[in-house]
Amino acid sequence: MLIHQPVWWIHAMLIQRRQAGSRGPSAVLRNTNSTMRDASDDWSWRNTGGSMSTAQERLKTICWADGHVRLIDQTRLPTELVYLDITAAKDMFHAIRTLQVRGAPAIGIAAAYGLYLAVSDFPDHRTTGDFLAYVDKNCRYLASARPTAVNLFWALEKLGKTAHAYSGSSVPEIKRHLLEEAHQIFATDRQTCRQIGENGYELVKDLSAILTHCNAGGLATSEYGTALAPVYIAAEKGHLLRVYADETRPLLQGARITAFELHKAGIPVTLLCDNMAAVVMSQKKVGAVIVGADRIARNGDTANKIGTYSLAINAKAHGVPFYVAAPISTFDPNCPSGDKIPIEEREAEEVTCGFGKRTAPEGIDVYNPAFDVTPHRLIDGIITEVGVVRPPFHEGIDRLFA
Numbered sequence: 591m592l593i594h595q596p597v598w599w600i601h602a603m604l605i606q607r608r609q610a611g612s613r614g615p616s617a618v619l620r621n622t623n624s625t626m627r628d629a630s631d632d633w634s635w636r637n638t639g640g641s642m643s644t645a646q647e648r649l650k651t652i653c654w655a656d657g658h659v660r661l662i663d664q665t666r667l668p669t670e671l672v673y674l675d676i677t678a679a680k681d682m683f684h685a686i687r688t689l690q691v692r693g694a695p696a697i698g699i700a701a702a703y704g705l706y707l708a709v710s711d712f713p714d715h716r717t718t719g720d721f722l723a724y725v726d727k728n729c730r731y732l733a734s735a736r737p738t739a740v741n742l743f744w745a746l747e748k749l750g751k752t753a754h755a756y757s758g759s760s761v762p763e764i765k766r767h768l769l770e771e772a773h774q775i776f777a778t779d780r781q782t783c784r785q786i787g788e789n790g791y792e793l794v795k796d797l798s799a800i801l802t803h804c805n806a807g808g809l810a811t812s813e814y815g816t817a818l819a820p821v822y823i824a825a826e827k828g829h830l831l832r833v834y835a836d837e838t839r840p841l842l843q844g845a846r847i848t849a850f851e852l853h854k855a856g857i858p859v860t861l862l863c864d865n866m867a868a869v870v871m872s873q874k875k876v877g878a879v880i881v882g883a884d885r886i887a888r889n890g891d892t893a894n895k896i897g898t899y900s901l902a903i904n905a906k907a908h909g910v911p912f913y914v915a916a917p918i919s920t921f922d923p924n925c926p927s928g929d930k931i932p933i934e935e936r937e938a939e940e941v942t943c944g945f946g947k948r949t950a951p952e953g954i955d956v957y958n959p960a961f962d963v964t965p966h967r968l969i970d971g972i973i974t975e976v977g978v979v980r981p982p983f984h985e986g987i988d989r990l991f992a
């Protein structure tokens with residue numbers, strides 16, 4: 591039963607599945623709004639008189655809509671704004687694995703709704719015991735979509751626990767509780783990210799620019815993002831911070847997604863190739879680096895998009911404060927240090943033929959880890975919804991889980 595298994599057990603199971611060659615089903619998804627258009631009317635800070643929520647209510651990363659999940663297909667950004675309507679768990683698995691929905695908190699929300707979709711068709715007249723076994727099986731299935739972002743396992747564990755807590759109830763009642771829990775995860779994420787923004791704002795209120803990597807913005811969460819939340823809060827207070835965005839090879843989440851969402855929100859953004867960050871720091875163009883996280887170990891070591899580690903070394907060399915912004919759900923209290931964090935390795939083609947054009951010889955060996963671990967000694971603070979955790983991190987993190 592998933593809920594009584596530690597996080598490492600889920601990973602061991604994932605590795606077994608991978609070794610067995612399980613790649614999950616391919617999904618045929620219905621595109622409800624497959625349009626090629628400039629989304630600035632939907633996503634503009636300026637057009638909404640500074641009201642963040644009004645702007646983003648019209649363009650949602652992920653939401654529950656009349657019995658199914660609607661999410662933005664992030665593989666199509668920035669040229670196309672395509673919404674996917676997801677009605678089945680296999681389609682949610684595919685969306686998570688292929689990065690149609692990505693970013694740790696958004697993956698957690700997607701998995702929670704995905705689990706509800708998975709079990710919602712279970713016959714109501716069957717026994718609760720059979721239903722709980724079905725819930726556990728689907729938790730294991732969805733947990734195998736990606737290995738690094740702990741929010742995936744966190745959300746599934748939460749729903750698994752909810753199901754088992756109602757083991758004395760009927761199948762329809764447990765289903766209702768599962769949907770409520772998924773809604774709760776979604777709603778809490780918005781408040782949590784806003785609070786991360788408020789707490790992070792204190793660190794950037796005297797700055798004119800920050801640098802970020804990958805996308806830890808609204809499109810990685812239900813709304814505000816984590817690393818970009820202080821920037822959105824600053825804008826709400828009338829302070830427009832410039833964001834230097836690493837393009838983030840190989841899948842260009844910085845160029846395609848961070849630049850897209852900030853530009854559409856009317857926040858000044860300057861795009862950089864990843865190898866330009868040291869120069870930008872040496873020229874004193876940025877006052878801090880803020881990145882998101884996929885998993886934070888008990889000692890503060892932090893897994894985030896590949897390239898974060900080099901950025902932290904560069905920041906240390908230039909005396910630029912380096913912050914991680916993440917909700918408590920991204921901490922893994924069972925993981926003592928970064929070397930225990932499972933790191934996803936993705937297909938060679940992401941490196942050799944990004945976006946359809948071959949850029950390396952056929953048959954070349956490729957190493958493509960999707961994440962790296964930044965050692966805690968390079969991190970100046972971890973911005974959470976309950977405050978900024980400072981070194982020594984093991985003490986501050988222990989207090990989060992006390």
Ligand code: MRU
Nearest residue numbers: 692693694806810816882883895
């Ligand atoms: O592979 P991705 O695009 O899911 O990687 C995303 C990141 O590394 C983000 O920085 C992280 O998940 C934090 S999102 C608030």
